[in-house]
Amino acid sequence: MSEGEGTPPSSDAIRMDVDALNAFMAEAFPNSAPGSRGRVISAEPGRIVARQEPAETMLRPGGLISGPTQMALADMAAYALVLAHIGPVAMAVTSALNYQFLRPCLPKPLNAEATLLRLGKRLAVMDVRLYTEEASRPVGQASVTYAIP
Amino acid sequence: MSEGEGTPPSSDAIRMDVDALNAFMAEAFPNSAPGSRGRVISAEPGRIVARQEPAETMLRPGGLISGPTQMALADMAAYALVLAHIGPVAMAVTSALNYQFLRPCLPKPLNAEATLLRLGKRLAVMDVRLYTEEASRPVGQASVTYAIP
Amino acid sequence: MSEGEGTPPSSDAIRMDVDALNAFMAEAFPNSAPGSRGRVISAEPGRIVARQEPAETMLRPGGLISGPTQMALADMAAYALVLAHIGPVAMAVTSALNYQFLRPCLPKPLNAEATLLRLGKRLAVMDVRLYTEEASRPVGQASVTYAIP
Amino acid sequence: MSEGEGTPPSSDAIRMDVDALNAFMAEAFPNSAPGSRGRVISAEPGRIVARQEPAETMLRPGGLISGPTQMALADMAAYALVLAHIGPVAMAVTSALNYQFLRPCLPKPLNAEATLLRLGKRLAVMDVRLYTEEASRPVGQASVTYAIP
Numbered sequence: 133m134s135e136g137e138g139t140p141p142s143s144d145a146i147r148m149d150v151d152a153l154n155a156f157m158a159e160a161f162p163n164s165a166p167g168s169r170g171r172v173i174s175a176e177p178g179r180i181v182a183r184q185e186p187a188e189t190m191l192r193p194g195g196l197i198s199g200p201t202q203m204a205l206a207d208m209a210a211y212a213l214v215l216a217h218i219g220p221v222a223m224a225v226t227s228a229l230n231y232q233f234l235r236p237c238l239p240k241p242l243n244a245e246a247t248l249l250r251l252g253k254r255l256a257v258m259d260v261r262l263y264t265e266e267a268s269r270p271v272g273q274a275s276v277t278y279a280i281p
Numbered sequence: 282m283s284e285g286e287g288t289p290p291s292s293d294a295i296r297m298d299v300d301a302l303n304a305f306m307a308e309a310f311p312n313s314a315p316g317s318r319g320r321v322i323s324a325e326p327g328r329i330v331a332r333q334e335p336a337e338t339m340l341r342p343g344g345l346i347s348g349p350t351q352m353a354l355a356d357m358a359a360y361a362l363v364l365a366h367i368g369p370v371a372m373a374v375t376s377a378l379n380y381q382f383l384r385p386c387l388p389k390p391l392n393a394e395a396t397l398l399r400l401g402k403r404l405a406v407m408d409v410r411l412y413t414e415e416a417s418r419p420v421g422q423a424s425v426t427y428a429i430p
Numbered sequence: 431m432s433e434g435e436g437t438p439p440s441s442d443a444i445r446m447d448v449d450a451l452n453a454f455m456a457e458a459f460p461n462s463a464p465g466s467r468g469r470v471i472s473a474e475p476g477r478i479v480a481r482q483e484p485a486e487t488m489l490r491p492g493g494l495i496s497g498p499t500q501m502a503l504a505d506m507a508a509y510a511l512v513l514a515h516i517g518p519v520a521m522a523v524t525s526a527l528n529y530q531f532l533r534p535c536l537p538k539p540l541n542a543e544a545t546l547l548r549l550g551k552r553l554a555v556m557d558v559r560l561y562t563e564e565a566s567r568p569v570g571q572a573s574v575t576y577a578i579p
Numbered sequence: 580m581s582e583g584e585g586t587p588p589s590s591d592a593i594r595m596d597v598d599a600l601n602a603f604m605a606e607a608f609p610n611s612a613p614g615s616r617g618r619v620i621s622a623e624p625g626r627i628v629a630r631q632e633p634a635e636t637m638l639r640p641g642g643l644i645s646g647p648t649q650m651a652l653a654d655m656a657a658y659a660l661v662l663a664h665i666g667p668v669a670m671a672v673t674s675a676l677n678y679q680f681l682r683p684c685l686p687k688p689l690n691a692e693a694t695l696l697r698l699g700k701r702l703a704v705m706d707v708r709l710y711t712e713e714a715s716r717p718v719g720q721a722s723v724t725y726a727i728p
Contacts, residue, residue, distance in 0.1 A: 163337040188312040199356050199375045204349035226348045227702065228675060228724065230379040230528045232555050232573055234548040249571055250532040254701060255674065255726070257530050259557070259571065273547050273557065275530055275573055277675065279702070376553065377526060377575065379677045381704050381722050383697040398720050399681040403552060404525065404577070406679050408706070408720065422696055422706065424679055424722055426526065428553070461635040486610040497654050497673045502647035524646045528677040 143178050143251045147219040150175050153212050156220050170205045170244070172212050178248045180216060182209040186239040197237040202272050206231060206260040209244035210276035214256045217248070218280060227255065227277040237271040240264040246276075254280055290429075292327050292400045296368040299324050302361050305369050319354045319393070321361050327397045329365060331358040335388040346386040351421050355380060355409040358393035359425035363405045366397070367429060376404065376426040386420040389413040395425075403429055439578075441476050441549045445517040448473050451510050454518050468503045468542070470510050476546045478514060480507040484537040495535040500570050504529060504558045507542035508574035512554045515546070516578060525553065525575040535569040538562040544574075552578055588727075590625050590698045594666040597622050600659050603667050617652045617691070619659050625695045627663060629656040633686040644684040649719050653678060653707040656691035657723035661703045664695070665727060674702065674724040684718040687711040693723075701727055 141147075148156065153172045161169060170184035184190075184205045192198035207229055214224045242264055249257045260274040261267065290296075297305065302321045310318060319333035333339075333354045341347035356378055363373045391413055398406045409423040410416065439445075446454065451470045459467060468482035482488075482503045490496040505527055512522045540562055547555045558572040559565065588594075595603065600619045608616060617631035631637075631652045639645040654676055661671045689711055696704045707721040708714065 160342045163340060168338075189317075191312060193309045193372065199378065200349060200353035203352050203356075203378065207348050207352075223342065226382050228379070228381050229348065229352065230377070230573060230677060232377050232547065232575065233375050234555055249530070249568060257532055257571070270547060273555070273573060275528060275571060277530065379528060379722060381696065381724065383704055398679065398717060406681055406720070419696060422704070422722060424677060424720060426679065458640045461638060466636075487615075489610060491607045491670065497676065498647060498651035501650050501654075501676065505646050505650075521640065524680050526677070526679050527646065527650065528675070530675050531673050 141218040141251060143217060143248050146175055146177055146216040148175070148216045152220070153216060156215065157208070157212070170208050175212070175216050180209055180213040180246045182212060182244045182246070184242045184244075186242065191239060194236070195239060197239055197242060199231075199233060202233075202237060202242070202262055203229065203231050203274070205242060205244045206262060206272065206274035206276060209246040209260050210258045210274070210278060213246040213248060213258055214278045214280070217251055224256070224278045224280050227279045230275045232273045233271070234273060235269060235271045237262075238264055242271075243267075256280060290367040290400060292366060292397050295324055295326055295365040297324070297365045301369070302365060305364060306357070306361070319357050324361070324365050329358055329362040329395045331361060331393045331395070333391045333393075335391065340388060343385070344388060346388055346391060348380075348382060351382075351386060351391070351411055352378065352380050352423070354391060354393045355411060355421070355423035355425060358395040358409050359407045359423070359427060362395040362397060362407055363427045363429070366400055366405075373405070373427045373429050376428045379424045381422045382420070383422060384418060384420045386411075387413055391420075392416075405429060439516040439549060441515060441546050444473055444475055444514040446473070446514045450518070451514060454513060455506070455510070468506050473510070473514050478507055478511040478544045480510060480542045480544070482540045482542075484540065489537060492534070493537060495537055495540060497529075497531060500531075500535060500540070500560055501527065501529050501572070503540060503542045504560060504570065504572040504574065507544040507558050508556045508572070508576060511544040511546060511556055512576045512578070515549055515554075521579050522554070522576045525577040528573045530571045531569070532571060533567060533569045535560075536562055540569075541565075554578060588665040588698060590664060590695050593622055593624055593663040595622070595663045599667070600663060603662060604655070604659070617655050622659070622663050627656055627660040627693045629659060629691045629693070631689045631691075633689065638686060641683070642686060644686055644689060646678075646680060649680070649684060649689070649709055650676065650678050650721070652689060652691045653709060653719065653721035653723060656693040656707050657705045657721070657725060660693040660695060660705055661725045661727070664698055664703075671703070671725045671727050674726045677722045679720045680718070681720060682716060682718045684709075685711055689718075690714075703727060
C-alpha cells in the first residue's frame with residue numbers, strides 16, 4: 133500500500149498530494165514574490181492542474197498575460213507533476229521546454245493541465261495545456277522534458 | 282540613408298539602436314520591476330545581445346538562475362531583435378519558443394545572443410544562445426518564432 | 431450543407447473525407463514508393479488518424495521503426511488534418527515540427543492521431559501522438575505548425 | 580595520446596573519421612536504399628557536415644525537397660556527430676528533434692552542418708543547419724537531443 137523508497141516511481145500512483153506539493157514549492161523558492169509562482173490545485177496519477185492569478189507585472193503590451201508568465205506556469209506544473217510521482221527527495225531539472233503560443237491570453241486566472249507522456253528512469257516527458265476559461269480553447273501548449281537524477 | 286516606411290524590413294539593416302530598443306521596452310512594460318527584464322547591450326544587422334543581472338527572486342533550488350528567468354531573457358532578446366529590424370510600429374507576438382537547457386546557470390550576469398535565421402514577411406525565426414562567462418559554453422539555446430502583423 | 435468557398439475554414443467541419451484525403455496525397459506525391467507514406471484511416475472535425483505499415487527500409491539498428499519514419503508519419507498526419515479543414519485548394523507548408531521520442535517503436539503498424547490545437551487564418555497548430563498497440567503508451571509526440579497561404 | 584576506452588568522451592577529440600562514420604552507417608542501415616541516407620563529408624571535434632543528393636522520391640508538391648527528407652538528414656548528421664565523439668560502441672537514440680522550416684528547399688545537394696552545444700554523460704544536444712548553396716541562407720534549423728546509454 134505504501135510507496136516505500138524501494139518502489140520505483142510509477143505513473144500509476146502519486147507520492148505527494150496538493151498540500152505537500154505547494155508546501156515543497158514554497159520552501160524551494162523562498163525568495164519568490166507571493167503570488168508570483170502559481171499553485172497546484174489538483175493532483176492525481178498522471179495528471180496535475182496548477183493555477184496562476186494574473187498580476188500587473190505579468191502583463192505585456194495589449195494587457196495580455198506575457199509569454200514568460202505562461203512558460204513559467206507550464207514549467208512549474210511540469211515540475212510539480214514530476215515531483216508528485218518521484219517524491220520530494222530528488223532534484224529534477226528541466227531539460228527542454230517547447231512552447232507553442234496559440235491564442236491571446238486574457239488577464240484571467242490561468243490554468244495549466246500537465247499530463248505524463250512518459251515517466252522513465254532518467255527522463256520524464258509531459259504535455260501541458262494552458263487555458264483561462266475553456267480547456268477546449270488553449271492559449272498555449274508545452275512539451276516539457278525533465279531530467280531525473 | 283533613412284529607413285523609410287516604404288522600405289520592407291530587411292536583415293541587412295536595423296531601424297532601432299540600443300537606446301531606442303531599451304526605451305521602447307521600458308515603455309512597453311511599465312509595470313515590470315526594475316532590473317527584472319534585462320537590457321539590450323548591442324544591436325547590429327542580424328544580431329543582438331541582451332543582458333540580465335541576477336536577483337534573489339530569479340534563483341531556483343541550488344542557487345542557480347531559474348529556467349523561467351532564462352526563457353524570459355531569450356524571449357526578450359528575440360523580441361528586441363525583431364523590433365530592431367521591423368521598427369517600433371508593429372506589434373509582434375511570440376509564436377513559439379523552444380528552449381534547451383544545457384548547463385547549470387550560475388548566478389552571474391547572463392547574456393543572450395540572438396541571431397536572425399530568417400526574417401520573412403509574416404514570421405521571423407531566431408536562434409538565441411545564453412551564456413554567463415564563456416559564449417562557447419552556453420547554458421541554454423532557444424529557437425524563437427515571432428509572428429509579424 | 432456545402433462548404434462554399436466563401437465560408438472560412440473552421441475546426442467544426444471538414445471539407446475532405448478519408449477517401450478524398452488519400453486520393454489527394456497519392457496525386458501530390460506521385461514518386462513516393464507504394465506503402466512508404468502511410469494512409470489516412472479516419473477523419474472528423476478536429477481529428478485525424480493515419481497509419482503506416484512498417485517495411486524493412488524503415489528500421490533502425492535494433493529492429494525498431496526509425497525516427498525519420500515516425501516524424502514523416504507525424505508530418506503527414508498533420509498535413510492531412512490541415513487539408514481536411516481548409517480543403518484541397520491551398521498549399522500549406524510545414525513551419526515547425528517538434529518531436530519527442532518516448533518509447534522504443536516496435537515494427538508493428540504505427541498509428542498517428544492528430545488533433546487541432548488551433549486553426550488560425552495563417553497558422554494551424556496540431557498535437558500528434560504516435561502509438562502502435564496502446565494509445566495510452568505513445569512512442570512519440572509531435573507539435574506541428576503549418577503555415578496557411 | 581590514444582583515445583582508450585577508459586577516457587571519457589570529450590568534445591575536444593573525435594574517435595571516428597569520415598570513412599569510419601560512413602562505414603558504420605552503411606552497416607547499421609543495411610536495408611536503406613542506396614543514396615537515401617546521405618553521407619558524412621567532413622568531421623572534426625565538435626562539428627560534422629553531411630550531404631544528401633536529392634532524388635525524385637524526396638520531392639514534395641512544388642518540386643521542393645520534402646520536410647521528412649530534411650529532418651532525416653538533420654537526424655543523421657546529429658547521430659554521426661554523437662558517434663564521432665563517443666565511438667561506435669554505444670547505442671545512442673534520438674530523444675527529441677525540433678525542426679524549424681526556414682526557406683523553400685530547392686532540389687539541389689542538401690548540406691547539414693551539425694555542431695555540439697553540449698556533450699554530457701547522458702545527453703548530447705546539437706544544433707543543425709541545413710542549406711543548399713549558401714550556409715548564410717539556411718533552409719532549416721534543428722535542435723537535436725540524443726540519449727547516450
